[in-house]
Amino acid sequence: MATGIVVVFDFDKTIIDLDSDNWVLDELGFTDLFNQLLPTMPWNSLMDKMMGELHANGKTIQDIEEVLKRVPIHPRIVPAIKSAHALGCDLRIVSDANLFFIETILNHLGIRGCFSEINTNPGYVDENGRLRILPYHDFHSASHGCDRCPPNMCKGMVIERIQASISKEGKKRFIYLGDGIGDFCPSLKLKEGDYMMPRKNFPVWDLICKNRMLLRAEIHEWNDGEDLERLLLQLIHSIFAAEESLSQLLSTDCKFQTIPMSVHQALPQALSVPQ
Numbered sequence: 001m002a003t004g005i006v007v008v009f010d011f012d013k014t015i016i017d018l019d020s021d022n023w024v025l026d027e028l029g030f031t032d033l034f035n036q037l038l039p040t041m042p043w044n045s046l047m048d049k050m051m052g053e054l055h056a057n058g059k060t061i062q063d064i065e066e067v068l069k070r071v072p073i074h075p076r077i078v079p080a081i082k083s084a085h086a087l088g089c090d091l092r093i094v095s096d097a098n099l100f101f102i103e104t105i106l107n108h109l110g111i112r113g114c115f116s117e118i119n120t121n122p123g124y125v126d127e128n129g130r131l132r133i134l135p136y137h138d139f140h141s142a143s144h145g146c147d148r149c150p151p152n153m154c155k156g157m158v159i160e161r162i163q164a165s166i167s168k169e170g171k172k173r174f175i176y177l178g179d180g181i182g183d184f185c186p187s188l189k190l191k192e193g194d195y196m197m198p199r200k201n202f203p204v205w206d207l208i209c210k211n212r213m214l215l216r217a218e219i220h221e222w223n224d225g226e227d228l229e230r231l232l233l234q235l236i237h238s239i240f241a242a243e244e245s246l247s248q249l250l251s252t253d254c255k256f257q258t259i260p261m262s263v264h265q266a267l268p269q270a271l272s273v274p275q
Contacts, residue, residue, distance in 0.1 A: 004171060004243065005236055007084055008159065008186070010178035011095035011102055011120070014199065015081070017072045017225075020101045021047055027067040028059055044121055044152035047098070048133040055130035064131060068104045074225025078109055080232055085114040087236055090166075092116055094158050096150065096182050098123035098133045119158045148185045156185035163189070173239055175232065176217070178204050190217035195235055197222055 012019045021043075025034050030050060037046055054064070085091055091114050095102060100123030106112040122134040135152035137144040146154040159176070166172055174190055176183070179199035184207040187196045194217040198205040201223075208219060220235065222228045 004173055005087075005089045005239055006162070006166065006172050006174050007089045007091050007232070007236075008162070008174060008176045009081075009091065009093050009095075010180065010183050011093055011097050013179040013202065014177055014228075015073070015077055015093075016105065017074055020068070020071065020097045020105070023071055024064060024067050024101070025050060027070070028054060028063065030054065042139075042151055044096070044133065044135050044150070051131040051133055055128070061125055061129060061131060064100075065104050068101055069108045071105055073109070074228075076225040076229040078111055080225070080229035081111050081114050083229075083233055084236060085111075087233075087240070089236060090116055090172075092162065093118045093120065094155050094186065095120040096136075096153050096155070096180075097121065100124065100131055100133075117162075119155075119162075121152060146185060149182055153182070154185060155182050156189050159186040159189040174217075175235055177222075177228065177232070180204055181207065184208065184211075187217065188214055190215070192216045194218070195220055197228070197231060197235075199223070 009015055012021075022031075025031050030053060033053060034046065034050055037049065040046075041049070081091065093102065093115055095118070098121040099118060102118055102120055103112060106115070119136070121136045122132075124132055126132050137151070137153055137157075139151035143151065144154045144157060146156060149155065159174075163172075163174075174194040175197060176186060176190060176195070177197040177199075178186070179202040181203045183198070183204040187198070187204065187208065190196055196208070196215060196217040196219050198208055198219065198221055200221040205221060208215060212219075220231050222231050
């Protein structure tokens with residue numbers, strides 16, 4: 001079992017095929033108001049305000065849930081997640097969406113139990129039946145200090161916390177999948193031997209192309225859910241096979257200090273990124 005592998009997923013445009021915030025507001029008819037208010041406050045704060053507008057206009061939590069259950073998702077995403085979980089990987093989510101949206105969708109898809117942790121903006125239903133959305137980092141009291149990320153969440157800090165929390169469990173290999181600008185900061189926290197899977201022709205891919213030398217992780221791009229499934233499972237199996245080969249080699253003769261070329265060749269070739 002690939003227990004030494006941690007797979008971290010972004011959510012919007014990675015697990016699902018669009019932005020969950022926009023999807024809810026578009027489906028419930030509040031896009032114009034959102035666009036009018038967007039220049040006046042941070043996105044996360046505006047989403048909390050918009051949930052208040054939905055409530056004031058008679059939209060219920062059930063209305064929001066029904067919209068979320070219709071969210072588009074590529075047919076190979078759920079099988080990919082289930083396969084990675086079955087192989088023993090530790091699956092986690094790091095997302096700038098919110099907990100209510102994410103858990104509603106994952107529960108509907110039957111894959112909430114595949115994830116050991118969801119790091120995102122808190123979202124809960126208050127005593128009046130109104131959805132509240134809070135920032136992951138309380139930037140009103142103190143800044144997280146990262147100028148690459150939005151004020152409410154630095155995903156790089158989340159990755160560093162995860163790395164620190166599992167450091168005593170032995171060596172772990174990280175695979176990070178994402179698409180947006182906010183996924184660039186955590187990609188810089190990945191180490192040699194880790195893997196970054198950016199969605200090609202999305203903002204994080206563009207940033208990586210322009211700053212390739214800043215990353216230590218191998219880069220493996222993907223286009224859609226079919227690509228994601230193929231590459232993710234290929235990486236997991238290759239890492240596991242390489243670790244097994246190394247273990248067998250060392251147990252057979254600990255005098256060997258090098259790994260046979262066949263072990264290296266088992267790993268999929270990192271894709272080149274334009275400088």
